[in-house]
Amino acid sequence: MRNFSLGKLFGIRLELHSTFILLIAAITGFLAIFDFPSLVPTLVLLFFLFVSVFIHELFHSIVAISKGIKVEKITLLPIGGISLTEEIPEKPLDEFLIAVAGPMFNFIVVVLIALLLSFFPQLPWPWHIFTDPAAGAEELNQALLDFPLFSLFWVNLVLGAFNLFVPALPLDGGRVLRSILSWRLGFSKATRIAAGVSTVLSLFLFLIGFFSGNIILLIIAIFIYLGAGQENEFAALKETLKGVDLTAVLNKKPLILKQETTLEEAFQLLQKKNQTAFLVETGNGIGFVSVDVLEGIKRSRWPVVNVAEAAAELPKISLTDSPIKIVTKSLSRNYPFTLVYSSGKLVGVIDEEQLRKFLKITKLNKESQH
Amino acid sequence: MRNFSLGKLFGIRLELHSTFILLIAAITGFLAIFDFPSLVPTLVLLFFLFVSVFIHELFHSIVAISKGIKVEKITLLPIGGISLTEEIPEKPLDEFLIAVAGPMFNFIVVVLIALLLSFFPQLPWPWHIFTDPAAGAEELNQALLDFPLFSLFWVNLVLGAFNLFVPALPLDGGRVLRSILSWRLGFSKATRIAAGVSTVLSLFLFLIGFFSGNIILLIIAIFIYLGAGQENEFAALKETLKGVDLTAVLNKKPLILKQETTLEEAFQLLQKKNQTAFLVETGNGIGFVSVDVLEGIKRSRWPVVNVAEAAAELPKISLTDSPIKIVTKSLSRNYPFTLVYSSGKLVGVIDEEQLRKFLKITKLNKESQH
Numbered sequence: 001m002r003n004f005s006l007g008k009l010f011g012i013r014l015e016l017h018s019t020f021i022l023l024i025a026a027i028t029g030f031l032a033i034f035d036f037p038s039l040v041p042t043l044v045l046l047f048f049l050f051v052s053v054f055i056h057e058l059f060h061s062i063v064a065i066s067k068g069i070k071v072e073k074i075t076l077l078p079i080g081g082i083s084l085t086e087e088i089p090e091k092p093l094d095e096f097l098i099a100v101a102g103p104m105f106n107f108i109v110v111v112l113i114a115l116l117l118s119f120f121p122q123l124p125w126p127w128h129i130f131t132d133p134a135a136g137a138e139e140l141n142q143a144l145l146d147f148p149l150f151s152l153f154w155v156n157l158v159l160g161a162f163n164l165f166v167p168a169l170p171l172d173g174g175r176v177l178r179s180i181l182s183w184r185l186g187f188s189k190a191t192r193i194a195a196g197v198s199t200v201l202s203l204f205l206f207l208i209g210f211f212s213g214n215i216i217l218l219i220i221a222i223f224i225y226l227g228a229g230q231e232n233e234f235a236a237l238k239e240t241l242k243g244v245d246l247t248a249v250l251n252k253k254p255l256i257l258k259q260e261t262t263l264e265e266a267f268q269l270l271q272k273k274n275q276t277a278f279l280v281e282t283g284n285g286i287g288f289v290s291v292d293v294l295e296g297i298k299r300s301r302w303p304v305v306n307v308a309e310a311a312a313e314l315p316k317i318s319l320t321d322s323p324i325k326i327v328t329k330s331l332s333r334n335y336p337f338t339l340v341y342s343s344g345k346l347v348g349v350i351d352e353e354q355l356r357k358f359l360k361i362t363k364l365n366k367e368s369q370h
Numbered sequence: 371m372r373n374f375s376l377g378k379l380f381g382i383r384l385e386l387h388s389t390f391i392l393l394i395a396a397i398t399g400f401l402a403i404f405d406f407p408s409l410v411p412t413l414v415l416l417f418f419l420f421v422s423v424f425i426h427e428l429f430h431s432i433v434a435i436s437k438g439i440k441v442e443k444i445t446l447l448p449i450g451g452i453s454l455t456e457e458i459p460e461k462p463l464d465e466f467l468i469a470v471a472g473p474m475f476n477f478i479v480v481v482l483i484a485l486l487l488s489f490f491p492q493l494p495w496p497w498h499i500f501t502d503p504a505a506g507a508e509e510l511n512q513a514l515l516d517f518p519l520f521s522l523f524w525v526n527l528v529l530g531a532f533n534l535f536v537p538a539l540p541l542d543g544g545r546v547l548r549s550i551l552s553w554r555l556g557f558s559k560a561t562r563i564a565a566g567v568s569t570v571l572s573l574f575l576f577l578i579g580f581f582s583g584n585i586i587l588l589i590i591a592i593f594i595y596l597g598a599g600q601e602n603e604f605a606a607l608k609e610t611l612k613g614v615d616l617t618a619v620l621n622k623k624p625l626i627l628k629q630e631t632t633l634e635e636a637f638q639l640l641q642k643k644n645q646t647a648f649l650v651e652t653g654n655g656i657g658f659v660s661v662d663v664l665e666g667i668k669r670s671r672w673p674v675v676n677v678a679e680a681a682a683e684l685p686k687i688s689l690t691d692s693p694i695k696i697v698t699k700s701l702s703r704n705y706p707f708t709l710v711y712s713s714g715k716l717v718g719v720i721d722e723e724q725l726r727k728f729l730k731i732t733k734l735n736k737e738s739q740h
Contacts, residue, residue, distance in 0.1 A: 026577055207396055213583045249644070271735070274619070276727050291734050299738035353723075357646050364661045365641070368669035 003075060012061055012083075013073035020050075020078050041145035048152045050076065052109070052159055056102040057081035060172075063101040067094045077223075080163055080171070088234070092182040099175035106160030113153045126150055168198035170227035191235030198228035240363045241323040249358045250340060250348040254279055256286060259308035266307050267294060277336035279349060280307035286346070287311030290336055314339050319347065330355055373445060382431055382453075383443035390420075390448050411515035418522045420446065422479070422529055426472040427451035430542075433471040437464045447593075450533055450541070458604070462552040469545035476530030483523045496520055538568035540597035561605035568598035610733045611693040619728045620710055620718040624649055626656060629678035636677050637664060647706035649684075649719060650677035656716070657681030660706055684709050689717065700725055 004021055006014040024046055031039040053076050060083045061071040072084045089095040117123060126143035129135040144151045163172040174194055181190035202225040209217030257266055259281040266278060266289050277290035289307050297310060315335055317326045319342040330338040330350050338350045374391055376384040394416055401409040423446050430453045431441040439459055445452045459465040487493060496513035499505040514521045533542040544564055551560035572595040579587030627636060629651040636648060636659050647660035659677050667680060685705055687696045689712040700708040700720050708720045 026580070030577070030581055207400070210396070210585060211400055213585060215580060215583060215585060215588065218585065218588070267735075270731055274724055274727050274731065276730050291730050294738070295734055302738075354644055357644050360646050360661050361640055361644065364665055365637075368664070368672075 009058075010061070010065070012071050014054075015073060015075045017075050017077045020076055023078050038145055041148075041151075044148055045144055045151045045155070048148075048155045049078070049159075052106060052152075052155050053077075053081045056105050056159060056163070057083050059101040059105040060098055063098045064089070067091075067098065069094075069098075080159065082170070088187075090187075092179040095175055095182070096179035099172045099179065100164065102172055103160040103164035106156040106163075109156040110153060110160065113149060116149075123149060166201065166224075167194075168201045168224045168228065169194050169231045171224065174198055174228070174231075188235045188239045191231055195228045195232035195235070198224055198231075202228065236363070237327065237359070238324050240359060240366055241327060244323050244362055246323055246326055246350070246358075247319070249350055249354050251351060251354070252348040254337075254349045254351075256281055257289070257307050259283065259306060261307045263289065263294060263297065263302040263305050263307060263310055267302060278307075279337055280311050282308045282311045286339060286349075287313055288336055316341060317350075318342065326350075327355065327359070379428075380431070380435070382441050384424075385443060385445045387445050387447045390446055393448050408515055411518075411521075414518055415514055415521045415525070418518075418525045419448070419529075422476060422522075422525050423447070423451045426475050426529060426533070427453050429471040429475040430468055433468045434459070437461075437468065439464075439468075450529065452540070458557075460557075462549040465545055465552070466549035469542045469549065470534065472542055473530040473534035476526040476533075479526040480523060480530065483519060493519060536571070536594075537564075538571045538594045538598065539564050539601045541594065544568055544598070544601075558605045558609045561601055565598045565602035565605070568594055568601075572598065606733070607697065607729070608694050610729060610736055611697060614693050614732055616693055616696055616720070616728075617689070619720055619724050621721060621724075622718040624707075624719045624721075626651055627659070627677050629653065629676060631677045633659065633664060633667065633672040633675050633677060633680055637672060640664075648677075649707055650681050652678045652681045656709060656719075657683055658706055686711060687720075688712065696720075697725065697729070 003018055004016040006016060008014065024043075027042060027046070028039065031042055054074070057074045057076070061074060064071050064083065067089060069089055075082045075084070089098060117125060124147055126139075126147050129139050129143050132139070144154060164176070165173055167173040167177040169175065169178065169191075174197075177197065178187075178190045178194040181193055185193070202221045205217055205224065206221035209215070209221055255278065257269070257278050257280040261280065266280070269278065270276065270291070277288050279286055280289050287308075289310055289312070293310055293312050294302070297305060314337055315329050315332070316339045317329050319340060321329075326338075330352060334352070336352050338352070338355075339346060340348050340350060373388055374386040376386060378384065394413075397412060397416070398409065401412055424444070427444045427446070431444065434441050434453065437459060442454045445454070459468060487495060494517050496509075496517050499509050499513050502509070514524060534546070535543055537543045537547040539545065539548065539561075544567075547567065548557075548560045548564040551563055555563070572591045575587055575594065576591035579585070579591055625648065627639070627648050627650040631650065636650070639648065640646065640661070647658050649656055650659050657678075659680055659682070663680055663682050664672070667675060684707055685699050685702070686709045687699050689710060691699075696708075700722060704722070706722050708722070709716060710718050710720060
């Protein structure tokens, strides 16, 4: 299932994650059939969740942009969002400020609503769940449906507190923990420790979720477990790339098919050379044709379409970019090649497969020397 | 976390899946702290589950072996087991018989216990949960802890019925469904349909599990979803390989390092050629040295250990084997090479990477012609 694009804002692409769509669809369907009266209040609650997660991420992004970090896109998940930045902030203080910015928005909403209530105590508000010591989960759930202002308050309180106070990567609390550790220990070691803490926490949350039957907790535990693993891998990659010269994997004389080559001819060549992708000339530069590109075009058209028309775009990097930026860009979204420029001129290409092998060998070389 | 090996039986390796170990550890720890009196009866219940899953798988395997299919290993999961066979039975009737054999064992146990009870009605047995219409989940759970004979009965009833009557791959019921569809539609189309049914069923189970808070159901839904996807991929691979000649990817003159080459020399060569694995001579044949193999040996020993000592084993195939057998063997467990024999003589090697590319191109070629 694919994510749903919501358009662009400040140059940042906005996406709704497929699980968010699935959740809305499932809840709407379920309530429409089995509990029609709660349908509208539940959708209001989901709307508040959506808006709060969105502005939370926007706060992260604005601080990131102000620190000179480009934000590519924001993906909204039901349990929070993810801002995809091109790089992780180098300075611990920057990471700290970016991490706390999101929850700060949620806490601002909470404080504003509290202030509003203190001036207008007659506003509709479920005072009984605060005053009645016997009120439990059921009363809370009912109040969330009955009092929209309260549900906005509650959503922001939970989002802010959960993201800031659980010290697990990839949550904001984990980033705060890492940024503090980074001050003394450096980025790599700080990430290893923070990822270790996250893994232990996720197992703990999983067991609590399992034995108490709390499914949301289980999903969060899995999310943290996988996310912490990714952060750890990224830190290891950064460690591997320290002082590495990537020109070793630069192919200066790559094979590039001429733009008038037909797709059928290109496919014959793929078969003959047992290769899954080729560089091709396009009208205004260089792109690629691969098995995946060919799959999208009817076989009957292969003899009449040329590679320039079918070519897909390639990422571009500069030789002066940092190795970690070059590698993350080259390996993002499984591009087969990356175009390498120096002073505006194409100087060669990096083959994704060659790069992966180079990284494996470099990692072994570094680690074996300790 | 790694699976736990239990040894060999009839030439079949037996493994306990890591989730089974985790479940036992988690339940034991939880009960030891919070509910000590249920600890022993719960472990008895888990033991019955373990034995029943095990013999269930053994019944599958015995019928498979009698049909000439080699069974490599049995992995025990808490919700059932997996018998890893070298190939999927070609004849629908064979697959049908192998699939029903496992649940049949469970039903035999159920029937034997029922017979035993009818002859000895004074045996300890929770008659009240059968006669009392008000008895619910709580009474059932208590009875499972209080009456060992009943828990053996219940475990086998649930295992047998669940595996046979849910028509979803990779459960036995899904295999029965596919074998019946295969009679008329052939293996590939039958798998596509059965995998489609399984995916729909898994989403359905997921939603029920989500809204009823039943975590076991959620885990089973995920298991079915992933398993059905794998079966579908396997069927697509089989379709791709129909009539394909794999000698196209056979390297008849591979580079093989001499046995006296040191690991340090081999590593220099890996770096120079940007390759992650090499074939090497061993005393009695050919093995390989790779980044992973080197990772397991201290750097200080690389200059004094030679490749023959460090070499890992490679899978062997015969050119007369069926393409699907060759490919599944070559791609199992990420071996970098497969040795190819003809009339007992080595005729070449298949490179895993080359094979994967060849399969991608062949698949595109076949699919684009429809």
